[in-house]
Amino acid sequence: MTEVLRADALTRVFAAPGGDVTAVRDVDLALSAGELVVVTGRSGSGKTTLLTMLGGLDRPTSGRVLLDGRDLADGDTGHVLGERIASIFQTSGLLPVLSAAENVEVPLRIRRTPVAEREQRVARALTAVGLAEHARQRPSELSGGQQQRVGIARALVMDPAVLIADEPTAQLDSETGVQIMDLIAGLVHERGTAAIVATHDPAMLTRADRVLDLHDGALRELGARALAARTGRH
Template sequence: MSLIEVHNVIKNYIDGKNTVEALRGVDIKIETGEFTAIAGPSGSGKTTLLNLIGGLDTVTSGTIKVDDVELSAVSIRRLSEMRLHKIGFVFQSYNLMPVLSALENVEFTMMLQSVPKRERTRRAKEILDKVGLSEHAHRRPPALSGGQQQRVAVARAIVSGPAVVLADEPTANLDSGTGAKLLDLMRTLNKTENMTFIFSTHDPMVMDYATRLIQLHDGAVRSDEMKNSKTAG
């Protein structure tokens, strides 16, 4: 059993009178511990595929299983619980809660999981230390650089030990040096914690870091190859 099984997934959007085919029969299996990049030009269906795997959107047809749970068969509440406990998200534009400090942003997910205050603060500090932001724990997002905000977002995504972290173009708003540091961080977490990462990207640098590269084109898988990562971590 694979961690993620995407079977013959079709996703259509209705745009006025037109039907836009975002995904056209995608079949993918992703195993635990993979560091996978889903690449392709704009409009190829990368973000759509990540949204479907994350249970943010529903398939038109086909099935997606995450940790052996078929997403289209569960309730909205159960989907929300799955996102809380099994899936971590990192967004292109960081998307931290602007009113909360870095520490509180990381604590937020654990608060939703009803982790006691003392325990969640301890774990949030530990994770922020791991991503190199312990000195900025009490700063709010506007007081942090883009790279620092994205590190907080990564910390938020991994703090509760999800089965998979879905990152939608995580380096798109970062300069190449900051982007490389972020990828180093995620690759290290991938190797040390055996945490599964799936990226959508059209950044060649991200593709270089990936151990598996899935190329999408016009909503279909054009290529799927295992490869060596740029860094050994």
């Protein structure tokens, strides 16, 4: 598989009144096209910090993140981050005054994509998440699961190479969460997107190509026995 994103010795230290806190410690990680990697770990283990650095939203104290072989700290890569890397969060973050289609369209408007192309890409993205018939509805008229699907469509409308999701099912009931997990996994494998998802949800682990555990800022891959213990499958 083609490597898309790589982290080398990634470390993030935060200053605190009681002394420096190391949130992420010497993390090495590679993501390949079409691969779904899940990161698990207790609250405060550093998952969100890791994801924000991988997405270029925060800079590491030391180490580097490479996108297509280029360091995200390189000033010349800034203009492509929004096109090559997309993020999904715990809440959909939709603009309440806009319809589903208009919310999905926002990244394309920011990049001044021509109107005809915008309409085509928005329609494809909403169809991919099963919401073509809800394009004109506003967030308040959609269920929590449907709102998260709109958020996924908005992330995918730019056809990103990397998808980063931080607890995307945390605000959903278990049944809806499973549907969202299956949707993300299916889209990643169909589109050849490299994806990394942070989650506490054991059901998400069974959909992953690899499962990594973040403990006190250090990352390790879970073996079959440890994974079975986390998912309850033996």
